[in-house]
Amino acid sequence: MTAPTTAPPPGPASTAMVEVEACSRWFGDVVAVSEVSFTLQAGVTALLGPNGAGKSTLLRLLCGLVAPARGTVRVLGRDPRRDIEVHRDLGLVPQQETVFDRLTALELVETCALLRGVADPRDAAAAALAAVELDPGDRRHLPTYSRGMRQRVKVAQAIVHDPAVLVLDEPLTGLDPRQRRHMTDLFHHLGDRGRCVVVSSHVLEEVERFGSDVLVIVQGRLAAEGDYRAIRDLMDDRPHRIRIRTDRPHEVAGRLLAAGTVLGLEVTGPDAVVVETDRVHDLRRTVAVVARDAEAHLWEVAPLDDDLDSVFRYLVGR
Numbered sequence: 001m002t003a004p005t006t007a008p009p010p011g012p013a014s015t016a017m018v019e020v021e022a023c024s025r026w027f028g029d030v031v032a033v034s035e036v037s038f039t040l041q042a043g044v045t046a047l048l049g050p051n052g053a054g055k056s057t058l059l060r061l062l063c064g065l066v067a068p069a070r071g072t073v074r075v076l077g078r079d080p081r082r083d084i085e086v087h088r089d090l091g092l093v094p095q096q097e098t099v100f101d102r103l104t105a106l107e108l109v110e111t112c113a114l115l116r117g118v119a120d121p122r123d124a125a126a127a128a129l130a131a132v133e134l135d136p137g138d139r140r141h142l143p144t145y146s147r148g149m150r151q152r153v154k155v156a157q158a159i160v161h162d163p164a165v166l167v168l169d170e171p172l173t174g175l176d177p178r179q180r181r182h183m184t185d186l187f188h189h190l191g192d193r194g195r196c197v198v199v200s201s202h203v204l205e206e207v208e209r210f211g212s213d214v215l216v217i218v219q220g221r222l223a224a225e226g227d228y229r230a231i232r233d234l235m236d237d238r239p240h241r242i243r244i245r246t247d248r249p250h251e252v253a254g255r256l257l258a259a260g261t262v263l264g265l266e267v268t269g270p271d272a273v274v275v276e277t278d279r280v281h282d283l284r285r286t287v288a289v290v291a292r293d294a295e296a297h298l299w300e301v302a303p304l305d306d307d308l309d310s311v312f313r314y315l316v317g318r
C-alpha cells in the first residue's frame, strides 16, 4: 500500500517492537489475562485461542485501552497508557463494530488520518481504502455497507498512518475467501516491510495462513509461543504420528516392529503404514535401513500431526 507515512522507520528485525512483561488483567472475579510475558519483532504473529481465552483483552492492553492490573506493556519502548505519541505508530482493528454514523468510507478514514497527524490525510485515506480494495470515490454512507466492507474500512483506518505496530482483532470476520486471501497478503506485505503485525483469531485454518509464528493463549495464560512446528517438537510427552508410504508396507511394518523404535503401527492402505513413536529422529534413520533391507521403495515419511490444529488441541486439552 502506498499511504504516506508519518511513522518513523521501524527498527531492525531483531529489535523488540512490543514487550509484555508479567502482565495480568482481571475484571471482578474473572482473570482475563494472567502473568503473560512475550516480545514481538517485525513480521506477522498470530494470537490464537478459543473464545473467551483473553485475546481481545491482551490486544487492548497492547493498545493502552485497558490498564494492566500487574506487569508492564511497552510498544516501541513506550507505555501506550501514558505516552499518547505512541498512538501515531500504532494501528488497531477492534473486534467490535464501531458506529460509523453518516460518513462515507473516505471521510471516516481521512478523519482518522487527520487525528494521527498524517501530512496529506485525503491521499492517505484514498490509498488505504484502495489497499483493502474499496473504492475511495464511493459516496454511500457506511451504514449501507455490508459487514465485510465495514470490516475492510476498519482495516483501512488502522493502516492509514502506516503504523509501525498493527494490532488486529479477528480482522477476517465477515470477509469472503478471496478477500481473506487479499487481507492476509496485505498483512504479510506489511510484516515484510518491517511492521510488527499481530493478528488474533480462533479459526485455525486462518492462523495457518498468517504464518508459523504464534502466541497461543488459553484461559488467560500464554500456553505456547514461537514456531508452531517447533512447539510440536517440544511436546515430548505425546507420541508423534508418522505416515510412511512404500510399495511393501507389510514388510516395512514387520521390520519396524522388530527394530523397536515404534510404540504402535497400522498398515492403513496398500502403500501406507502409520506409526506412533516418541523417537522421531531414530525412526527416520531406522525406516531408511528397514526399507533397504526389505528392498522396498520409500516414497514418503511425513509427520501427520505437526499442523497447528494438533498443537492447539493438545495445548487447550492439556
Ligand SMILES: Nc1ncnc2c1ncn2[C@@H]1O[C@H](COP(=O)(O)OP(=O)(O)OP(=O)(O)O)[C@@H](O)[C@H]1O
Pocket: 027, 030, 031, 032, 049, 050, 051, 052, 053, 054, 055, 056, 057, 058, 095, 202
Ligand atoms: N470489560 C469486561 N468486563 C468483564 N469481563 C470481561 C471484560 N472484558 C473481558 N472480560 C472477560 O475476560 C475473559 C476474556 O475475554 P476476551 O474478550 O479477552 O477473550 P477473547 O479470547 O477475545 O474471546 P472472544 O474470541 O470470544 O472475543 C472472558 O471471560 C470475558 O468475559
